[in-house]
Structure formats: C-alpha cells, structure tokens
Amino acid sequence: MASKQRRLAGRTGSYALLTLLAFIVGFPLYIIFAGSLMSLKEITSVPPSLFPMHPIWSTFRDAFVGGNLGQYLAVSFFQSGIIVVGQVLTSILAAFAFAYIQFPWKRTIFVAMLATSMIPFEVTVTANLQTVAALGWSETMQGLVVPFLATGFGIFLLRQAFLQIPKEMHEAAVIDGYSSWKFMWRVAVPLARPSIAALAVFSFLGAWNQYLWPLLETGSNKNIQTIQMGIRGVGGQVSTANVSLAAAAIAVAPLLILLVFFQKHLVRSLTAGAVK
Amino acid sequence: MKTNPLIKILASSALALTSMASVTLVHTTNAQAASSTCDPSLLAKATSKVNITFEESMAGGAVGGTGNKGKLAALIASYNASQNKVHVTDVNDTGGYTDTWTKYVASLSGSGSTPNVVMFAQEDTQAAADTQSVMPISTCLNADKKASVKTFVTKAINAYTIGSTQVGMPFSVSTPVMYYNKQAFAKSGIKSPPTTMAQLIADQKLLQNHGYKYGVALKKDPWITTTWMGLADLPVLNNGNGHTRRATAATFNNATSQAYWNSMQTIIKNGGLASSATGNITTAYANIFAISTDDAGITFDTTAALGSIQDALPLFKNVTLGVAPLPTLTGKSVGSTPPGGNGLFIPKANSNLETAAAWDFIKYLTSAATIAKWSTGTGYIPIRTDSAAAWKKALNATQFGWYNVAYTAFSKGKSDNATAGSVVGAYADIQGDLVTALNGLTQSPWPSASSLLATAQNAATAHILSYNSRL
Numbered sequence: 179m180a181s182k183q184r185r186l187a188g189r190t191g192s193y194a195l196l197t198l199l200a201f202i203v204g205f206p207l208y209i210i211f212a213g214s215l216m217s218l219k220e221i222t223s224v225p226p227s228l229f230p231m232h233p234i235w236s237t238f239r240d241a242f243v244g245g246n247l248g249q250y251l252a253v254s255f256f257q258s259g260i261i262v263v264g265q266v267l268t269s270i271l272a273a274f275a276f277a278y279i280q281f282p283w284k285r286t287i288f289v290a291m292l293a294t295s296m297i298p299f300e301v302t303v304t305a306n307l308q309t310v311a312a313l314g315w316s317e318t319m320q321g322l323v324v325p326f327l328a329t330g331f332g333i334f335l336l337r338q339a340f341l342q343i344p345k346e347m348h349e350a351a352v353i354d355g356y357s358s359w360k361f362m363w364r365v366a367v368p369l370a371r372p373s374i375a376a377l378a379v380f381s382f383l384g385a386w387n388q389y390l391w392p393l394l395e396t397g398s399n400k401n402i403q404t405i406q407m408g409i410r411g412v413g414g415q416v417s418t419a420n421v422s423l424a425a426a427a428i429a430v431a432p433l434l435i436l437l438v439f440f441q442k443h444l445v446r447s448l449t450a451g452a453v454k
Numbered sequence: 455m456k457t458n459p460l461i462k463i464l465a466s467s468a469l470a471l472t473s474m475a476s477v478t479l480v481h482t483t484n485a486q487a488a489s490s491t492c493d494p495s496l497l498a499k500a501t502s503k504v505n506i507t508f509e510e511s512m513a514g515g516a517v518g519g520t521g522n523k524g525k526l527a528a529l530i531a532s533y534n535a536s537q538n539k540v541h542v543t544d545v546n547d548t549g550g551y552t553d554t555w556t557k558y559v560a561s562l563s564g565s566g567s568t569p570n571v572v573m574f575a576q577e578d579t580q581a582a583a584d585t586q587s588v589m590p591i592s593t594c595l596n597a598d599k600k601a602s603v604k605t606f607v608t609k610a611i612n613a614y615t616i617g618s619t620q621v622g623m624p625f626s627v628s629t630p631v632m633y634y635n636k637q638a639f640a641k642s643g644i645k646s647p648p649t650t651m652a653q654l655i656a657d658q659k660l661l662q663n664h665g666y667k668y669g670v671a672l673k674k675d676p677w678i679t680t681t682w683m684g685l686a687d688l689p690v691l692n693n694g695n696g697h698t699r700r701a702t703a704a705t706f707n708n709a710t711s712q713a714y715w716n717s718m719q720t721i722i723k724n725g726g727l728a729s730s731a732t733g734n735i736t737t738a739y740a741n742i743f744a745i746s747t748d749d750a751g752i753t754f755d756t757t758a759a760l761g762s763i764q765d766a767l768p769l770f771k772n773v774t775l776g777v778a779p780l781p782t783l784t785g786k787s788v789g790s791t792p793p794g795g796n797g798l799f800i801p802k803a804n805s806n807l808e809t810a811a812a813w814d815f816i817k818y819l820t821s822a823a824t825i826a827k828w829s830t831g832t833g834y835i836p837i838r839t840d841s842a843a844a845w846k847k848a849l850n851a852t853q854f855g856w857y858n859v860a861y862t863a864f865s866k867g868k869s870d871n872a873t874a875g876s877v878v879g880a881y882a883d884i885q886g887d888l889v890t891a892l893n894g895l896t897q898s899p900w901p902s903a904s905s906l907l908a909t910a911q912n913a914a915t916a917h918i919l920s921y922n923s924r925l
Contacts, residue, residue, distance in 0.1 A: 218769055222743035304563045316567055393553055394560045397567035398507050398545040411513075411523070411548030418762075 207430065214238065214424035221419050237424040241412050245425050249401075250408030255432075257322055257392075257404060258385035264327030265381040266374060272328070273336035274362045278348070288337075295330035300390065307394060317399040322392060326385060332377045339373035340366050375443035382436060405429045492594035492800075494601075496810040497539050504811040506570035506804075509545040511554040511796070522761070522832050529828060533818045540811040542571075551575040551796065558801075562587055568803040571812045573796050574622065576613050580696060580877040582799055583621045584925060589800045592620040594813045601817060607865045610837040612874035613793050616697060622797035623816050626834040628758035629791045629860045630681050632781065633742065636774040638666055638751030647752075647778035649785040651717035654752065658721055661751040668727040671741035671750035672718055674896060675731035676888035677794060678754050678780070679711060684873045685782055686710045687789030691918075694871035696878045700922060704884060704914035707907040713783050715903035719895050726750075728896035731889065746770045754780060756794065757860040760833035764853070777856040779863050790867025791860075792875035795834060835861040879925075883917035 213221055214237050215230035241247060275281070276288050306325050307316075315321035343366060351361045367374065392404045405428075412418075412425035437444070497504070508530065512522040523546055530544045547553040555578055561568040562585060574582050582588050591614070595601050603611050603620075610624040634647050642664040648654040658669035672678075683690050688710055691701035722728045727750060729740035742763065744750035760777075767775060780791075798819065800812045818824060820837070826844035829836045835857060836845050842861065846854055867873065878884065891910035894901050 218766060219746070222746050304560065307560055308564055311564060390556075393547075393549065394557055397557070397561075398509070398543060398569070400545075407548055410550075410553075411546065 207434070210423050210427050210430065214241075214420055214427045216420055218419060221423075234420065237420045238428065240418075240421045241425040241428060244421070245408060245412035247405065247408055247412070247425060247428055250403060250405040251428070251432075253402055254386055254405040257319070257402075258382050260323045261326045261385040262378050262381045264323070265329050265332050266378055268328040269332030269336045269377060270362070270367060270374070272333045273340055274358075274366060276333065276337045277340035278358060278361075278366075291330050292334055293330075295334070303390065303394065306391075310395065317395070317397040317402070319402055321395050322402055322404075325391070326388075329381070332381065335373055335377055336370060339370035343369050372443045372446040375440055376446075379436060379440045379444055383433060386433060490802075491806055492589060492597045492809050492813055493806060494594070494598045494810050494813055496807050497814055500539060500807060500810075503538065504540050504807055505543065506540060506808055506811045506815065507543045507545050508571045508573075508815065509547065509554055509557065509569035510573040511547045511549075511551045511575075512573075513548075513550065522834075525828065525832055529819065529824060533815060536818075537814075540814055542815055545569060551578070555581075559585070561803075568801050570801065570804050570808050571815055572799050572801060573625065574799055575796050576622075576624075576794060576875060577881040579614050579621050579797070580616065580700075580879045581881070583616055583619075584879050587802050588621065589802050589804075589809060590619045590621050591623045591798075591800070591816075592618075594800070594809075594816075595620065598813065598817075605822065605838050605840040606820075607793075607837055607839060608869040609790070609864065609874050610793055612697065612869065612871070613877075614797050615874075616877055617699070622799045623820055624793070624795070624797045624837045625820060626758075626795040626828070626832070627793040627837050627864060628756045628795045628834050629793065629864050630675075630678050630754050630756055630780060631860050631863070632752060632754055632778045633745060633763070634752045634776045634778065635745050635748075635772075636776045637772060638664075638745075638748070639776070642666070642751065644751075647776060648781045649779075650781055651714065651783055653785075654781050655717060655720055655724070657752065658724060658726060662725060666748060666751045668725060668744055668750040669752070670721050671727040671729060671744040671753040672721060672896070673729050673731050673741045673753065673755060674889060674892040675754075676885050676892065677731075677756075679706070679714065679888065679892075680876070681780060681791055682714050682782065683711060683789075684792035684875070685780070685787040685789050687787075687868055687870070687872045689872040689876070691876045691878055695874065695876045697871045697874060701876070701878045701918055702915075702922065703918065704911045706888075706914075707904070707911040710783065711907055712903045715895055715907060717783075719900060719903060722896045723900065728892075746773055748772055756833070757835060757857065758795070758833040760856060761831055762833075764831075775856065777859045779859055787867065790869070790873045791863040792873050793837075793864060794875070829857075833857075835864055839865065878918060878921075880914075880917040880921035883921070884914040887913040887917065 212228065212230055215233040215235065216227060217230075217232070217234060220227040220230060272291070276284065310316060310321040310325065313321075315324070347365060348361065351365055356364070387406060388404065389406045392402075392407055396402050396404075396407070409422075409425040409429045412422055510526060512526045527544055527546075530542050534541055547557065551574065554573060555575075558568070558572055558574075568587075583590075595603065606624065607627075610627055611620060614620055614622040614624055632647060638661060639645075639647075642657075642660040644657050644660055648657050654670060661669035680690050683706060688705075688708060689695040690704065690706040692703045692705050693699040693701050695701070727741060727744050729744070730737050732738055739755075739759070741750070741753040742755055742759065745753055746766070746769075763775065767773060798816050800809055800816070804812060819828075822838050822840040823844065825836050825838050825841040826848065828834065829841065829845045830848040836842050842865075846858075849857060887910045890913075891906040894906050895903060
C-alpha cells in the first residue's frame with residue numbers, strides 16, 4: 179500500500195514537473211500568438227492582458243503584405259530545403275563509411291570530423307566568407323547554402339544509428355551478395371529512418387533560424403534574404419508592436435507544424451539506445 | 455562484401471564537404487580598388503552612370519510603408535531621379551546599426567560586398583576610424599570648393615571629428631527629452647513640467663497620489679546620464695572626450711553624476727518604474743507604455759521615438775502629449791545637449807569615381823532642403839540651421855512644439871568637446887558597464903550611487919585600455 183502511494187506521489191510529481199516545463203516552453207509561444215491578435219492598448223496594459231478580447235486578425239495581413247514576408251518565406255523554404263537534403267545525403271554517405279567501411283586513419287578522421295561540430299560558427303565565419311567570395315559566390319544562393327551541406331553532428335548521429343543495426347543482418351546481406359551500396363540503401367537507411375527524420379528536423383531548424391550567415395552573405399541582394407532577416411524589418415516601432423508579433427508568429431509557424439508531424443520520429447531517435 | 459567504388463567517392467566527398475562546413479581554407483582575395491583621393495570633378499567627366507550602394511539601418515513600419523526606412527528610400531529615389539550621373543541602390547539592414555556594423559566589418563575581410571556609402575551610429579565614429587578603412591569626410595570637404603559645413607550646427611560636426619579630422623558626415627540627430635502627459639498633470643495639479651530633479655521627485659509623489667502608480671518611469675539608458683554630463687559641460691572621457699587625443703580613461707564619476715543618480719535612485723525607491731533600455735518593443739519602450747496605461751505621467755526617451763509615438767497617440771485618448779527638456783540639478787545648464795543619431799561614411803574600398811559619386815550623394819542627403827524633409831516626421835532634428843525654417847513650415851504647431859524642444863536643446867548652448875558627445879572605440883563595453891551600474895542603482899540593496907559610478911568608471915577605463923592595446 180505504501181509503495182503504491184509512493185508510486186502515485188512520484189507520478190504526480192513527474193507530471194507536475196512536466197506540466198511546469200511545458201508551460202515554460204509554451205508560454206512565450208502563446209504570448210507571440212496572443213500578442214499578435216491584441217490591440218496596442220491590450221499589449222501595453224498593466225497587468226498584461228493574456229487573452230485578446232477583440233482579436234485583430236489584420237495584423238497578420240499587415241505583417242505578411244507590408245513586410246513582404248511571402249518572398250522571405252519562399253527563400254527560407256528553398257534554402258532550408260536544400261540544406262536538409264544536402265545534410266541528410268552527405269551524412270548518410272559519410273556515416274555509412276564510418277560504420278561499415280575499413281580505411282586507413284578511420285578513427286582519426288572520425289574524431290577530426292566530430293571536432294568540427296565543437297567549433298562555433300562565429301569562429302569560422304570570416305574564413306567561410308572569404309572562401310565563398312573566392313569562389314565567386316558572394317550574394318548568391320550557392321553562397322548561402324553550400325557551407326551547410328554537411329554536418330559533423332549529422333554524421334555522428336547516423337553513424338550511431340547504423341552501428342545499432344545487428345551485425346547478423348549485415349552478414350546475411352553479404353551472404354546474399356549485397357554490395358555496400360545496396361546494403362546501405364535497402365537495409366541500413368530504412369532501419370535508420372527515425373534518426374534520419376530527426377536529422378532532417380534538426381537541419382531544418384538550424385537552417386531556418388540562421389541569422390548571422392544570411393546577414394553577411396546576402397549583402398545587397400534582397401532577393402535571397404531569409405525570413406529571419408525579413409521579420410526584423412517588420413514593425414520596429416511603438417505603434418506596430420502587434421504587427422511585429424504577427425510577423426514572428428508567421429516565421430515560427432512552419433517550425434511548429436514540422437515539430438507536430440515529426441515529433442514521434444524525434445522522440446524515437448533521441449531515446450534510441452536509451453533502453454536496451 | 456565488396457565496396458562499390460562509387461560509394462567510396464561519394465563518402466570521401468561527404469567528408470570533404472564536412473570539413474568545408476566548419477573549417478574552410480582562407481583564400482587570399484583580390485585587392486579591391488582602393489580610393490586614395492576624393493576628386494568631385496571626376497563625376498562630371500564620367501562617361502556612364504556610376505552605380506553605388508548605400509547601406510543604412512533605418513527601421514520601417516510594415517503598415518503602409520511608413521517609418522524612417524520608407525522616408526529614406528523616398529529621398530534616395532528622389533536623388534536618383536534628380537540627376538543622371540549616379541544611381542544609388544539602397545541596402546537596408548533590418549537589424550539596425552549593429553547589423554550594418556557587423557556586415558561592414560565582415561566585408562573588410564574581402565567578402566566583396568563593401569558598400570560605397572555606409573551609415574554608422576555616431577558612437578561608432580572612433581571604431582570606424584580605427585579600421586582605417588573609411589576616407590575622412592574632411593578629405594572631400596577640402597577637395598570640394600563648393601562644399602561647406604558652415605551652416606551645420608557646430609556640435610553635429612564636432613561629434614564626428616577626431617583631432618582636426620572630420621571622419622563622418624552627420625545625417626540624423628536625436629536627443630533625449632522628457633515626455634509627459636498633460637492630462638495627468640492637470641489631474642494631479644501640476645502646473646508645468648519639472649525643470650529640476652527635486653521638482654521631478656515632488657511631482658512623482660503628486661502623480662502617485664492621483665492614481666499614477668509609478669508616477670515617473672525611468673529608462674536604464676546610459677544615454678540619459680551622458681546627456682546630463684553634456685548639460686553640465688562635463689566630458690565622460692579624458693582627452694577632450696576623445697576628440698583631442700585618443701581617450702585613455704573614463705571620467706563620468708563626479709559629484710554631478712552622483713547627484714543625478716541619487717535622484718534616480720530616490721525615484722525608484724519611491725515606487726517609480728525602472729525599465730530596460732534594450733529588448734523587444736514591449737520591453738524597450740515599457741517606460742513610454744507606462745504613460746499610455748496611466749501608470750506614469752513622466753518619462754525620458756529619445757526624440758527619434760516621436761514619430762511612432764505620434765502614430766500611436768490617437769489610440770490613447772487618456773494621453774495629451776507634452777515634451778520638455780530634461781530636468782537638471784539646478785534648472786539651468788552650463789553646457790548643452792550632445793547629439794546622438796547617425797552619420798554617413800565613405801569606405802576607402804571605393805574606386806576614385808565611386809568616391810566622387812558617394813560624395814555627391816552625401817552632399818544631396820545633407821543639403822538644407824533634404825535635411826528639412828528628413829527631419830519632418832522622423833523624430834530626428836535638423837543638423838543645419840538653414841534647414842530649420844523649411845522644417846518649421848512643414849510641421850503643424852503641435853508637432854513643432856514637440857520637436858522644437860529637442861532642436862533648441864541641441865542647437866543652442868555651449869559647443870565644445872564635452873557637448874559634442876564622446877568618441878571612443880570601446881563604446882559598447884562602456885555602455886555595458888553603465889547599464890550594469892544602473893541595474894544595481896535601481897534595485898535592492900540600493901548600493902550608493904558613488905560606489906556604483908566608481909566601479910563602472912574603473913571597468914570602463916579598463917575596457918578603453920584593453921581596446922587601445924589591441925590597435
């Protein structure tokens with residue numbers, strides 16, 4: 179009886195903590211959406227209003243049309259899409275090599291590759307800018323995406339996923355005459371699908387939220403400016419606080435939709451290996 | 455199991471790309487054509503239109519294309535239409551001065567996108583000069599017999615001058631002023647805006663007694679303190695506020711600054727609001743919003759906010775806006791208000807022809823007629839005395855009453871190094887030191903103003919010396 183009570187108390191405590199954490203994560207998002215529907219008077223009221231009494235939907239139109247967010251969103255979808263495809267493909271190939279192919283200095287190269295994930299982007303930004311300029315890609319879409327087509331984190335994540343595939347499966351494939359190429363696409367990749375999906379989501383999040391690189395790389399080319407740059411130009415004045423919030427809500431919406439659809443894969447990938 | 459050669463090649467390519475993603479080789483870039491002279495006559499000899507870029511940081515409203523960004527774009531369009539020698543492409547940095555500065559510094563590494571004319575905040579003047587990448591405006595002024603800055607407000611020119619060299623051209627000037635709600639004053643029996651800090655404290659009590667919770671809303675903005683120093687004709691840095699020689703120490707800890715900070719602390723202790731000077735719109739303007747919500751009757755903020763305050767006013771029938779000079783310790787000032795705002799700079803990366811075009815564009819933007827237009831409705835105040843008449847004509851009586859407070863504070867009074875504002879490379883660090891001290895000043899356990907200012911001054915001096923040692 180006592181242990182049952184302890185379990186109940188433990189479970190109640192866990193749920194209380196999770197609820198609190200969910201609130202901490204969700205509240206800022208709620209404020210963005212609620213604030214975007216409020217009048218300026220409601221936004222500035224003390225104590226702050228939590229619910230829009232008379233929702234003003236026109237703020238979204240003002241942000242979208244006035245801020246030309248359609249173009250910024252299109253650029254961001256294109257840029258993020260290419261980065262996701264690039265990172266997933268290069269990560270699969272490199273991770274597979276690290277997991278299944280024997281070659282000299284494999285471990286050293288893997289550690290070196292992993293080390294690239296430890297270097298903050300700000301450290302290499304000047305070198306990247308110079309390289310991109312030397313390639314003649316300044317203020318172009320290539321310059322915006324190519325430096326991000328591969329990621330040490332992605333290779334590490336997928337290598338770990340590939341290593342979890344039972345050895346027996348690999349041996350059976352060899353007996354069946356599968357080449358490495360065939361084994362990778364027909365066996366390893368389908369089995370690592372949750373990790374690949376998680377990598378795709380992380381890649382998209384990273385690409386979508388980039389600010390410094392697009393700021394420096396797009397220069398004067400307004401045609402390749404991304405949504406994060408676009409929303410900074412919306413509102414920016416006391417009288418348009420709700421329009422600024424609407425722009426932020428528009429920018430964050432694709433990420434929320436993505437998370438809803440890929441939530442299962444994300445959780446599965448992150449917990450894979452936690453329980454044997 | 456055999457490994458397909460294709461997979462080996464692809465795997466190797468993926469690895470190579472990974473290394474590029476994080477650590478790329480540094481390539482030497484082609485030296486850009488650097489401008490060594492400013493020869494305005496080159497433009498007349500140009501056989502085709504010169505295309506130049508202008509990188510600026512003005513914010514814009516999404517609604518109806520209003521905002522300073524839209525107004526500046528209109529001026530650029532007007533310049534392009536007015537002549538056939540130069541075409542200016544506007545590059546707006548939505549993230550403000552910081553983004554423009556970040557982009558500019560990055561472009562110096564050879565990424566190939568250095569603008570032909572660039573807008574920097576006044577406080578970046580020393581740092582811009584230290585990059586040795588901008589052509590001093592003095593060079594163009596000396597070379598152009600027709601150009602003169604005689605009708606500019608002297609302080610505006612001094613703000614961008616180091617030694618005898620004018621580094622940048624002033625364009626927009628704003629200053630902090632006192633905003634108050636006339637309806638709150640009437641309700642609380644306050645006859646006129648306070649002119650001394652003691653009156654401000656007394657008026658806070660009156661406002662609080664009549665339902666205005668905070669009475670006074672203060673913004674923890676170091677700019678207010680440095681403005682008070684200017685009004686007292688006291689430099690915040692040594693070596694003529696950095697204008698005569700490179701500054702080597704901060705000097706803002708003195709009896710005057712301590713008296714102001716003591717007053718501020720009293721206001722907050724008495725229940726006043728101490729709002730942040732940074733953050734998003736709702737936090738950075740919390741002091742102004744406190745007026746709109748009838749929580750405060752008085753606040754201090756920049757005139758640059760006047761345009762958007764004016765836009766928002768119709769929503770708040772409870773507010774009748776009043777604008778007055780900042781209160782001082784004695785009600786008088788022996789100095790005057792230093793200018794804030796931004797100026798225009800010409801990168802040396804330009805070719806000589808681009809420099810000539812850039813100079814022509816700068817002359818247009820800072821002409822008397824353009825400055826009069828620019829100052830109308832933006833919240834910035836005229837930097838030229840010969841713009842003031844046209845500017846006044848374009849405003850209605852109420853608007854003129856508001857803007858003229860700042861213009862008078864800026865254009866009248868003593869003009870020397872202390873009132874020209876400081877020039878220092880470690881500006882952002884010094885601001886940070888003052889913000890830390892202001893945060894301490896406005897909360898329990900209420901450390902003394904003198905100890906906080908002393909700590910901030912020491913930290914600021916250390917930052918200045920550290921910056922100087924890295925040059």
